[in-house]
Amino acid sequence: MYFEMKDIEVNYDHIRALKGINITLEKGNIITLIGANGAGKTTTLKAITGLVKIGSGEIWFKDQRIDVLPPQKVVSLGIAMVPEGRHIYPFMSVKDNLLMGAFLRRDGQEIKKDMEMVFDYFPRLKERLRQQGGTLSGGEQQMLAIGRALMARPELLLLDEPSLGLAPNLVQRIGEAITVINEQEKLSVILVEQNAKMALKISNKGYVLETGNIVLEQESKDLIKNDHVRKFYLGG
Ligand code: ATP
Numbered sequence: 001m002y003f004e005m006k007d008i009e010v011n012y013d014h015i016r017a018l019k020g021i022n023i024t025l026e027k028g029n030i031i032t033l034i035g036a037n038g039a040g041k042t043t044t045l046k047a048i049t050g051l052v053k054i055g056s057g058e059i060w061f062k063d064q065r066i067d068v069l070p071p072q073k074v075v076s077l078g079i080a081m082v083p084e085g086r087h088i089y090p091f092m093s094v095k096d097n098l099l100m101g102a103f104l105r106r107d108g109q110e111i112k113k114d115m116e117m118v119f120d121y122f123p124r125l126k127e128r129l130r131q132q133g134g135t136l137s138g139g140e141q142q143m144l145a146i147g148r149a150l151m152a153r154p155e156l157l158l159l160d161e162p163s164l165g166l167a168p169n170l171v172q173r174i175g176e177a178i179t180v181i182n183e184q185e186k187l188s189v190i191l192v193e194q195n196a197k198m199a200l201k202i203s204n205k206g207y208v209l210e211t212g213n214i215v216l217e218q219e220s221k222d223l224i225k226n227d228h229v230r231k232f233y234l235g236g
Contacts, residue, residue: 001060002027002188003156008057010043017043019212020057023190025156030182030189032199032220034233035209041192042084044209045158048190049081050074061156076104080154084161084192086145090134094125097133097144101151111151117185118147121177139170146174150181156188157181163195171195175202196233200224208233 003025010018018040025031033041046052050071059067066074088097102111119126122143163171175198193199200206206223208216223229
């Protein structure tokens with residue numbers, strides 16, 4: 001298996017945020033984790049990148065156990081995360097924000113090419129190249145955060161609620177961009193979303209997380225039709 005989480009538990013003091021979850025991802029696929037506030041979605045992504053310590057279980061990426069590695073080592077294996085709330089550098093230009101994504105790389109020509117690739121996906125960023133990151137609109141900041149993650153040339157991209165706070169037409173654009181990047185760059189994606197409609201539309205497989213447990217796991221095209229999902233996540 002390309003990527004696998006086995007029986008993962010995470011505890012914060014007295015809170016059991018993840019109660020033994022199992023997730024698998026095949027290379028080149030998009031999977032999504034949907035769930036209400038506090039279900040454990042962000043914690044799952046942080047467990048993958050090593051930002052929270054797991055209590056028990058194992059995480060494997062390309063035949064290597066990664067839950068024992070420090071976060072920077074996980075990044076160097078090709079796993080990049082776009083955190084919730086974007087976290088771009090507000091006082092740096094768009095260009096410098098993008099270059100920060102490539103700070104582990106030394107291949108100058110390739111970095112230039114990848115910046116052009118990011119502009120192909122998000123032309124707005126090219127128009128705003130010299131503008132300070134913090135003065136971009138919410139949607140533009142989200143594009144910048146995704147663009148910056150792509151500049152690390154990841155194999156596996158973890159996206160934490162990319163549609164948060166965006167207008168419906170922008171949610172759709174972000175969804176389309178994720179699909180195109182997935183296809184063209186052969187990028188595998190784990191997408192955390194409260195916007196279940198968009199997430200299930202663009203993913204191969206979906207997991208429903210409720211208070212630290214996976215309660216449903218199905219191909220997304222089937223999950224969209226599931227009564228429980230329709231009632232609680234797609235508004236009936
Ligand atoms: P949301 O959609 O609201 O972002 P989520 O599904 O991403 O929610 P998590 O952020 O993973 O949820 O949180 C899972 C549970 O763990 C919640 O009950 C949360 O309060 C708790 N939690 C998260 N981080 C910490 C922390 N650093 N210390 C203590 N409890 C935490």
